[in-house]
Amino acid sequence: MTTEHTAGNMAEHSGEMTSATDYINHHLSFNAQAVGDGNHSFWNVVHFDMFIISLVLGLLVAGAIWLVARKATAGVPSKTQAFVEIIFDFVDGQVKGMFHGDRHAFIAPTALTIFLWVLAMNLMDLVPIDWFAKLTGLFGEAHAPFRPLPTSDVNTTFALALSVWILMIFFSIKAKGFGGLIHEIFGAPFGMPKLFKPKSVMGFIGLLASPLLYLANFMFNMIEYISKPLSHSMRLFGNMYASEVIFLLIGLLAATGIFGMFGAAILGALWAVFHILVVPLQAFIFMMMTIVYLSMAHDSH
Amino acid sequence: MNFNLTLIAQAVTFAVLILVIVKFVWPPLLKAIETRQKEIADGLAAAQEGKSALETASKKSEVALNDAKQKASEIIGQAEKRANEIVEEAKTTAKVEAERIKETAKSEIEQEVNRAKEGLRAQVSVLAISGAEKILRKEIDAKAHTAILTQLAAEL
Numbered sequence: 077m078t079t080e081h082t083a084g085n086m087a088e089h090s091g092e093m094t095s096a097t098d099y100i101n102h103h104l105s106f107n108a109q110a111v112g113d114g115n116h117s118f119w120n121v122v123h124f125d126m127f128i129i130s131l132v133l134g135l136l137v138a139g140a141i142w143l144v145a146r147k148a149t150a151g152v153p154s155k156t157q158a159f160v161e162i163i164f165d166f167v168d169g170q171v172k173g174m175f176h177g178d179r180h181a182f183i184a185p186t187a188l189t190i191f192l193w194v195l196a197m198n199l200m201d202l203v204p205i206d207w208f209a210k211l212t213g214l215f216g217e218a219h220a221p222f223r224p225l226p227t228s229d230v231n232t233t234f235a236l237a238l239s240v241w242i243l244m245i246f247f248s249i250k251a252k253g254f255g256g257l258i259h260e261i262f263g264a265p266f267g268m269p270k271l272f273k274p275k276s277v278m279g280f281i282g283l284l285a286s287p288l289l290y291l292a293n294f295m296f297n298m299i300e301y302i303s304k305p306l307s308h309s310m311r312l313f314g315n316m317y318a319s320e321v322i323f324l325l326i327g328l329l330a331a332t333g334i335f336g337m338f339g340a341a342i343l344g345a346l347w348a349v350f351h352i353l354v355v356p357l358q359a360f361i362f363m364m365m366t367i368v369y370l371s372m373a374h375d376s377h
Numbered sequence: 378m379n380f381n382l383t384l385i386a387q388a389v390t391f392a393v394l395i396l397v398i399v400k401f402v403w404p405p406l407l408k409a410i411e412t413r414q415k416e417i418a419d420g421l422a423a424a425q426e427g428k429s430a431l432e433t434a435s436k437k438s439e440v441a442l443n444d445a446k447q448k449a450s451e452i453i454g455q456a457e458k459r460a461n462e463i464v465e466e467a468k469t470t471a472k473v474e475a476e477r478i479k480e481t482a483k484s485e486i487e488q489e490v491n492r493a494k495e496g497l498r499a500q501v502s503v504l505a506i507s508g509a510e511k512i513l514r515k516e517i518d519a520k521a522h523t524a525i526l527t528q529l530a531a532e533l
Contacts, residue, residue: 111382121381130387134394138402145402150412157409164406185403189395226387231380235387 096328103324105221130226133196175371183370187363195359197226201351205323228316237309240366247373261297262290308365315358319351502530
């Protein structure tokens with residue numbers, strides 16, 4: 077499916093887009109739009125393709141599930157409601173296993189949001205890579221770049237991970253207080269020496285060593301705090317980006333001729349089937365890590 | 378790896394989606410599921426209750442049935458006994474009655490016999506007298522020998 081179109085596109089474009097590098101570069105470029113007057117690389121650029129697709133998908137899944145939830149009955153559920161309830165129960169069960177508090181207030185619905193949204197975005201991976209280029213060609217410039225997979229943009233995954241990170245700090249402060257958070261940053265994982273009245277020799281040594289202990293604790297916690305959003309976002313981004321690149325390589329193979337096209341069709345199908353597994357798995361992992369981080373924020377050391 | 382405003386935009390979208398799910402999606406689904414769970418739990422409890430009630434009732438009914446059977450057999454026994462008594466009584470009464478009737482009949486028969494004997498005796502005496510008259514018409518004076526004839530008739 078992917079490959080035939082790729083082949084068609086390549087043949088069509090062969091006059092203008094001569095090299096494989098051009099093809100890949102084109103497909104890995106964002107539809108970047110200037111925002112405002114400035115020329116700042118952060119504040120004045122937005123990836124329109126990523127933003128609009130993730131927004132549409134988000135509204136689509138949230139709207140769809142809202143339509144079901146609105147008419148949710150406690151009696152015999154419709155098949156659609158039963159399906160939604162299976163997802164609900166799946167997410168709720170995961171949260172229940174890790175978070176021991178009022179999960180229904182925020183954490184469980186957040187986990188559901190993440191799961192559904194990331195799943196929907198990841199599913200764009202299975203849309204043939206050249207379809208969107210064709211589609212946008214009909215509306216805007218003929219060869220304006222347009223990437224359909226929001227989770228292959230580090231902006232999207234990092235936005236999610238950073239939001240979760242901020243929520244994590246928020247819940248940490250909510251559960252332990254600001255003092256508690258500071259205490260934890262300097263006190264865990266190696267513990268804190270008793271500052272007053274050291275009763276033994278070891279205690280006295282501990283008191284002398286305390287600045288070192290604080291420093292070690294602080295360093296460890298900083299590494300943890302920095303690595304959390306990075307590993308959280310990079311895992312999803314890496315998987316999706318790699319998948320997209322492999323699809324592009326398969327597309328290139330398809331452009332080599334009739335045999336290449338059939339080979340690429342088979343390889344593309346196999347890679348797509350493999351991603352039927354990867355897509356929900358990555359969405360699930362992203363959700364699980366969110367739950368773990370938010371649960372850990374509630375635990376005190 | 379070029380970070381730009383997309384980061385903020387996606388975070389805002391994320392926040393909006395979370396808000397929608399937290400406010401409008403999760404609570405009604407949770408309510409529906411929990412209500413149903415409660416209903417099912419209640420239903421199961423009610424079924425259990427009903428089951429135990431049925432058990433108690435069937436035990437009770439068994440006891441009642443046994444009682445009734447016992448009473449019925451008692452009543453039947455009494456009735457049989459009474460029937461036998463009645464039959465016995467009837468038999469006795471019948472016997473007594475039969476005896477009485479027999480007695481009456483006997484005495485009546487005796488009376489009849491006696492009456493017949495009296496009649497016969499009278500007739501025989503009349504016959505004897507008329508016979509004797511015929512034989513002794515001339516010699517015997519009926520008036521003179523009446524005493525002898527009466528005595529004769531009495532002896533017969």
